[in-house]
Amino acid sequence: LWWGHRIPVWYVNGDEKEFIVAHSEEEAYEIARDKFGAGVTLRQDPDVLDTWFSSALWPFSTLGWPEQTDDLARFFPTDVMETGYDILFFWVARMVMTSLLFTNDIPFHTIYLHGLVRDEHGQKMSKTKGNVTDPLKVMGEYGTDALRFTLLTGGTPGHDLNLSLERVASNRNFANKIWNAARFITRSLEKATAEDKPDQLEFTAADQWILTNLSTVTRDANRLFNNYQFGEAGRQVYDFLWGDFADWYVELAKVQLSEGGSRAWTTLFVLRHVLDDCLRLLHPYIPFVTEETWQQLKQAFVESEIGIQPVEGWADALIVADWPECGEWQTCYDFSAAAADFEQLRELVTRIRAARSEQGVEPAKWITAMIAAGDKGTFYQSQHAILSFLARLDPERLTIAANLEAPTQALTLALGDLTCYLPLAGMVDLDKEKERLQKESGALEKEIQRLTNLLNSPFAQKAPTAVVQKERDKLAQLQASHAELSERLNTL
Incomplete structure (x- = not known):
């Protein structure tokens, strides 16, 4: 067994000073016999080229x-x-x-x-250091697709990748997220039938928002692919599928599906379209999970006879399906206004959730809310059910109007011309909350005073600059936290 191309040199009669260079042994002998006679013997150089x-x-x-x-x-x-x-x-x-x-x-x-794959601390992998990651073991524990996605999206062209198993585990969870989203869709097919198909599609604000964002991520992914920015393209699709689609649209789709009829049919139409395009965009990164998921999706929709399929029909396999192109929805419809409105609604829900968390409200508890929506009043009234569901607002105690008088003892959330009031009565025990915040504020004041004294002492001149700056940053952070607590106490 020769590892590499053998050097095409033949030595004459064992003398390394006399040699023949030829394409083959037969050619070498022809040259040697002409030069040295019929009895010549040749031996090829035993070495190979590197x-x-x-x-x-x-x-x-x-x-x-x-x-x-x-x-x-x-x-x-x-x-x-x-x-x-x-x-x-x-x-x-x-x-x-x-x-x-x-x-x-x-x-x-x-x-x-x-770049090169290094360990999680940026060190070059070597058996001597004992920091080599065996890809077969990683694939066995986390899945081949999880490792592939980590390697493909973990760095940028020309830069090394610090491989962390935590990141691989996170990408395994991403694969599970894809699978669970598909399972939700296929299990929801019973919510509508072919008879529910509308003569003309009427998309909700949420539908228009997710379709607009799909067009954006598809356009950006194509641009990044063309510029060889494969890692960034994968990360953007990841953020869209996990964030916009799975965490938001799939959740609010439960409300739209519960309405049945054409609304449920259209929601299933959007769910399939968005996930299908995401699977196509992700297929180069995670081929096994996306192919299997796509086949399951295809089979479920075909067997349901609901009348929902890709424009070009179902391909035999995902790997040969058409690559997504952007602009399909924007060409047919103008979704910009509705998408912007829903983006504000999503921001409002996020702010309400954060306020609930800060006040220690139990996740399952329904609370009261009042929304002064200005010229968006009609839009927010149409989103009453979705807003209530996503933010855990009691439907019977959710008031939406163009203008409202601000209640006393309520948290105020402002988003542009919109103002949301969350009355504290019934949401938290006011006396206990005051006591808790005062205790926390007192502890912060003591720590602020300690750091202030420290920074006014000789320590600030004698200690290393980096150490002093660290203490100053800590003081600034504590002061910001104390100001926030004071504001919350004033609200109470």
């Missing part, structure tokens, strides 16, 4: 060269060469040189350099 010589021939030698084969005509030169920056000279430059020498052409027009 791996970089063999690898330098790879772009064309694997395609049948020097014969003019169909494969050589089709695949040489190729488009993109992807490799690590550490072998740019050893391999890439030599491929260019040998290709120019033997074919008079460059082997590729674009070189994409990825």
Whole structure:
């Protein structure tokens, strides 16, 4: 077994000072007999050329060269060469040189350099250090797709990747998120039938918001792919699917599905379309989970006979399905106004949730809310059920109007021209909350005083600058927390 190309040199009669260079042993003997006579003996040099010589021939030698084969005509030169920056000279430059020498052409027009995979502390992996990560073990524990997605999205071109198993575990959870979203959709198919299909699609504000964001992420992902920013493209699709789709649209879809009829049918239409496009965008990163999920989605929709399918029909497999293009919805509809309104609603829900958490309100508790929505009053009234569901607001105690008089003892949340009031009565025990906040405020005041005295002492001149700055930053943070507590106490 010879590892590499044998050196094409044959020594004459065992004398290393006399040698023949030829393409083959037969040619070497022909040359040797002409020069030394019929009884000559030859011995080929036992060494081989190094791996970089063999690898330098790879772009064309694997395609049948020097014969003019169909494969050589089709695949040489190729488009993109992807490799690590550490072998740019050893391999890439030599491929260019040998290709120019033997074919008079460059082997590729674009070189994409990825970084090296290091351990989570940025150290180069080595057996000596004992910090080598076995990919087979990682794949066995977290899944192949989770590792693939981590490697593909964990860095930027030319920069090293610090591989953390926590990140791999997080991406395994992402794969589970995809699977669970698909399972929710397929289990919701019973909410509508083919008879519920409307003559013309009427999208809710939530539908228009998610479709607008899908168009945006599709456009951005395509642009990033074309610029070889594969990691950033994957991260943007990740954020959209996990955040906008799974955490928001799937949740509020439960309200729309409960209405049944054409509303449920349209919601299923949007759910399938968005997840389908996301699976296509993610397929290069996580091929196994996306293919299996897509096949399950396809089978469920076909068997349901609900009349929902891709515009081009169902392909045989995800890997051969059409790549998503942006602008489909924006070409047919103008969703900008409704999408902007719903984005404000989402921000309002986020603020209400944060306020509930700050006040220690139990997650399952329904609370009172009053919303002065200004010229958006009609819109927010149409979103009464969704707002109530997402923010855990008691439907019977949720008041929405253009203008409202501010109640006493209520938290005030302002978003542009909109104001939301959360009456504290019934939401928290006011006396206990005051006592808790006063106790917390007192503890902060003591710590603020201690740090103030420390920074006014000789410590500030004698200690290292970095240490002093750290204490100053801590003081600023405590003062900000104390100001926030004081504001909450004033509200009470």
